[in-house]
Amino acid sequence: MKDKQNILIIGAGLCGSLLALRLGQRGYNVNVYEMRPDLRTVEISAGRSINLALSDRGFKAMKLVGIEDKVRELCIPMNGRMLHDVEGNMVMAPYSGRDHEYINSISRGLLNALLMDEAEKHENVKFHFNKKCKSVDFEKTTALFEDHNSKDEFVEDADIIIATDGAGSVMRQSYFLGKKFLFSFSQDWLSHGYKELSFHPTENGDYKTYKNALHIWGRDSFMLIALPNLDGSFTVTLFLSYEDGEYNFGNLTTPEKVIEFFQKYFKDALELMPNLVDDFFTNPTSPLGTVKCSPWHYKGNTLLMGDAAHAVVPFYGQGMNASFEDVTIFDKVLDEDHDDWETVFKVYEQNRKQDTDAIADLSMDNFHEMKGHVNKAIFREKRNLEMALEKNFPNDYSSKYSLVTFQENIGYREAMLRGRAQDKAILNMLADKIIDLNDDLKTNLEKVKTVTEEILEDDMVAKNLKH
């Protein structure tokens, strides 16, 4: 691999910028081509996931590149879900029973700018803005770009090309349309779309509602959420069906109807946003989709990474974390000193694919959990039990949420299998009154562990993984 040092990265988003930084640190010659202007010099457009949730898998990658402290400065801890009911009552549901486990609200723009700044400190890393990729020739390892200003087209050559150009990846499209190899691919759209709104800060710059939480107004078939920003504002997101139900994006076409809808379902939120109607009719409604594909690479020439390889719906707050984890895993494979890039790409995909498939499925699970389950008695009982277990037996129990979010040293797939089995065990024991929440906690821990193991074992036998 020594003779293949020129790496072209398509896309200077979060994943591409981190990858450029890491490969720069490793000494490669890195050129990053980005279709948009430099976000450090121009205002990025509003209305598209302004802030994100950063958690332990993401931080592991930040540590790898040595910028953990700088990133922490951009973070607002969110210790739990603040659940808002229709009456406007609030209750805090912590994310974990262990105090040091929480997620963080962070600005996409600030984090991306930091990653680019750090990458550019390396002489061997260069960013090229306003260069839109049109297609990739994966046999020749070349990419065709168009300059946004001059509209001139030009071809760039490299030893390897890594596409981190997001859910709508142009290189992935070249794989799909090229039909040169068997390319498995799926795009799955939700019937729900999303729209970003906002709570402005108070007149003296304070937060209008509790700062250190992810606020949720779950209404079964739709929901509103809010994440805090450093400037005292919250970015608020409405998830709603395009067509179904009494209120949907298709029929919320007048200010009156929008206000009626919020008055009925999000009364307390409406009070915090006199700017609702403006936001609603200014910001776009965007679709929510999951993308999976395989293979991610073509020979040793090209590789998909981040959302380009595995876009997920946002409900586990893991999209960015998963993309950052891609870089961690890729870096580990580079450490293994394989003979050629094809082996690196193959081993990387083998190590990684089942975990990104799992986080896609987990993210769909959480859509249903956030919309409705969080409001159901049996789910609340489960969460209460899990919080108590995590608090009292911090080394012996982790909920599915904790396994996914705070245990960066196990893969998403393991977290999913164990987490789902635990959920099934607890929910069924609660339904069948085999667990009593007034019982001794140690007894309940043992019951949960035993039944979880039985469920995992039964599934293995049924799937013929054993015998």
Next chain:
Amino acid sequence: MKDKQNILIIGAGLCGSLLALRLGQRGYNVNVYEMRPDLRTVEISAGRSINLALSDRGFKAMKLVGIEDKVRELCIPMNGRMLHDVEGNMVMAPYSGRDHEYINSISRGLLNALLMDEAEKHENVKFHFNKKCKSVDFEKTTALFEDHNSKDEFVEDADIIIATDGAGSVMRQSYFLGKKFLFSFSQDWLSHGYKELSFHPTENGDYKTYKNALHIWGRDSFMLIALPNLDGSFTVTLFLSYEDGEYNFGNLTTPEKVIEFFQKYFKDALELMPNLVDDFFTNPTSPLGTVKCSPWHYKGNTLLMGDAAHAVVPFYGQGMNASFEDVTIFDKVLDEDHDDWETVFKVYEQNRKQDTDAIADLSMDNFHEMKGHVNKAIFREKRNLEMALEKNFPNDYSSKYSLVTFQENIGYREAMLRGRAQDKAILNMLADKIIDLNDDLKTNLEKVKTVTEEILEDDMVAKNLKH
């Protein structure tokens, strides 16, 4: 809908021809455009699924159009799987404990010809051959065709267009590339491909091996199967990885290596095919894939049906049956007298989609079952128990295979959920020695039923379908 009577069907394969026949019977003006020549006048190319398994869901559609008896004449009953081990020993594993339940080997060409003959008896049905569809304008409800001989292009207009143009559907591609609406789509390729081979008849026209079975040589990571034809031959199919394992399609490049492979793993089959090397190097190697998508329709203008909407891998022998069942279900929706085609298409997809998703998943299950599970002791014990239950309690028990294959009045999804739960119940009770095959059969039936219900109930609680 009375004013929209002109229906254009793209593709005169099994599904399109049946649909044309049924819509002809209902009085619509039907024009069917097929890219290939009329298969009744030219030899169809060898090497691509010459025969198929027809079972009860398919027959239900044949009854609907009144040609059951004619179809029966083309059928060769297959009562079970004839399992061949590496030594060449054979053991028959029946498909059902009920004697009247079996599947049928049928020639794709003969059945397709019959369907076209029957359809053409209706003056209002016309077939147009050698007309290749290039694209569909689903806003205007027009299709662009190219004449195979003259290469002239022409546009056809219709009130509605139904595409039954198979797994590589051109209309589905127009949906995908058009990006006019949120189109969920997946194509999943197996790492295995297939190649068709054959056992010729004996010199006096007899079958070289047992006629009334689907023969299987399951070898865990690959397999060979054989289905009988009316002329005394068998169509034999090899399913093998493209790249992995000691022997694969990638390295079977010389006659010597092919014979070595068959000598080692399919000794008794090799003895029946002196023509092996010829077949192997003449016939193509083809990929195996699953296609899912949604929505199937655009407004009331266009609709995907059959493999165009839901292509499956062939391992449950349900591809053709599922496509025929599409027509049965569609016909039932037409009986409901809806106001417009958009409602017909919407209701049809709502009724049908979850079942075609299920048969896709079931077909993947059966890939693993046929390759390897059938050879495992615990799976054989399960099948023996199930055969005994079906034989002795014909009204009280049906295996997953029977639910899918012989119970045409329940949907695939219901068959899948119940069938998988039964399999899990039996396998785990066998593994845990809770069921003893020497016990009273009635006792074992009760155990299976009770534990199956528990599994279904536990899954419902975990998925929050209840409480």
